[in-house]
Amino acid sequence: MANDRISIDISLCDGWFPILNGGQEESLIYQNRMIIGHLEDDALEKNNTLAKASVFQNKIGGNKVKAANKEEFEKMNMFGTGIPNDGYAQYFDGKSFLNPLVDSNTSPLFLANVTFEPGCRNHWHIHHASKGGGQILICIAGEGWYQEEGKPAQSLTPGTVVxxxxxxxxxxxxxxxxxxxxxSVEVPGEDTSTEWLEAVDVDAYQAL
Known part of the structure; x- marks a missing residue:
């Protein structure tokens, strides 16, 4: 594997091992797929395309992953909703919730489960770093959107990795x-910071 790529194995349930292989110039999105073992490097397509493997069947509802009902969603949200994300509320439209999964004082990598109510999204933002840094999203339950500036929004479902x-x-x-x-996985780096910018245009979001 080339030196400018990273490889992380994360087990989310028995027998399910998504493989994250990310370059440093493009966001990579691997959508709603189960990968057993390891994918070869050339099987991963860049530029926001999908790395295809077997379809992961959600035990709760098969391929049906939208969750308008909170009680049903909680059954799917295996890492828990957590508490209101009040510390970052000013950077979100709608209510979000945060459930840290590790102790930031002892873990070298910070991971937290972030939950959004229907219609909730964060503002445009940038993760700055002089070296390394960035973010990895591992989608767990329900359905969402990810968008980069100048590119179309990408649908997010359980099993999607960004x-x-x-x-x-x-x-x-x-x-x-x-x-x-x-x-949300905060990728370690040097001189890291997050710059919060304008809110997502309401009409553009509603049109998705």
Whole structure:
């Protein structure tokens, strides 16, 4: 594997091992697929296309993953909704929730499950770093959107993995008719910071 790529194995349930392979120049999106073992490097397509493998069948509802009902969504949200994300409320339209999965004082990598109510999305933002940095999203339950500046929005469903390099302007959140959750992974780097920008245009979001 080339030195400018990263490889991370994460087990979310028995026998399900998504493989994340991310370059440093483009966000990569791997959507709603189960990967057993390892994918060869050339099987991964860049430029926001999909790396195809077997379809993962959600035990709750098969391929039906939209969740307008909170009680049903909670059954799918295996890592828990957590508490209101009040510390970042000013950067979200709608209500979001945060459930840290590790102790930031002891873990070298910070992971948290972020949950969005239907219609909730964060503002455009950039993860800055002089070296390394960026963010990885591992989608867990419900349906959402991810969009980079100048590119069409990409649909997010359970099993979708998004690798976001630093210095990439983007936003992500729930679809207007579904709850949504993803694990957010902060990629280590040097001189890291997040710059919060304008809200997503309401008409553009409603048109998705």
């Amino acid at each position: 690798v976001i390099p630093s210095e990439t302007k983007h936003w992500h959140g729930a679809k207007k008719d579904s709850w949504f959750s993803h694990i």
